[in-house]
Amino acid sequence: MNSEATNDQIVMNANDLYREDIYTxxxxxxxxxxxxVLADGSDDDGRPVLFVGQAQILxxxxxxxxxxxxxxxxxxxxxxKFAEAAExxxxxxVDELQELRREASSSIVIPEAGAGLGGAFPGAGxxxxxxx
Numbered sequence: 001m002n003s004e005a006t007n008d009q010i011v012m013n014a015n016d017l018y019r020e021d022i023y024t025x026x027x028x029x030x031x032x033x034x035x036x037v038l039a040d041g042s043d044d045d046g047r048p049v050l051f052v053g054q055a056q057i058l059x060x061x062x063x064x065x066x067x068x069x070x071x072x073x074x075x076x077x078x079x080x081k082f083a084e085a086a087e088x089x090x091x092x093x094v095d096e097l098q099e100l101r102r103e104a105s106s107s108i109v110i111p112e113a114g115a116g117l118g119g120a121f122p123g124a125g126x127x128x129x130x131x132x
Contacts, residue, residue: 014039015039017036017037017038017039017044018034018035018036018037018050019034019035019037019041020032020033020034020035021033021035023075023079028055028082028086029053029054029055029056029082029086030053030054030055031051031052031053031054031070031075031078031079031082032051032052032053032054033049033050033051033075033078034049034050034051034052035049036048036049036050048073049073050069051069051070051071051072051075051078052067052068052069052070053067053068053069053070053078053082053085053086053089054066054067054068055086055089055090057090057093057094059097064093066086066089066090066093067089068085068086068088068089069085070082070085071085
């Protein structure tokens with residue numbers, strides 16, 4: 001098996017499977033421990049355990065979930081590094097949102113000459129500024 005989609009089929013990659021344990025303090029966030037497993041469900045000791053943090057940030061549009069990798073070897077290590085990794089993810093997310101806002105506010109589309117006139121008068125008109 002592989003992860004390639006063929007003939008409009010979605011195929012799971014049997015060589016990249018993980019079992020997931022979830023830990024939460026029910027206040028700040030969640031840590032997911034991804035344990036690599038073989039296709040028969042047994043642990044795959046040849047690959048490292050991964051830790052993924054999850055939290056929410058409040059935006060004017062409501063709570064926005066964020067997810068981030070935590071560079072850790074143990075759950076205890078992941079708990080200790082959660083705050084720093086979450087803070088970096090929040091800053092990265094805020095920067096991305098600000099960039100999207102800048103792009104949206106600066107993207108002015110000017111139609112080609114004659115656009116909106118069905119092309120009946122080439123070179124005429126246009127000039128209407130449209131915001132996406």
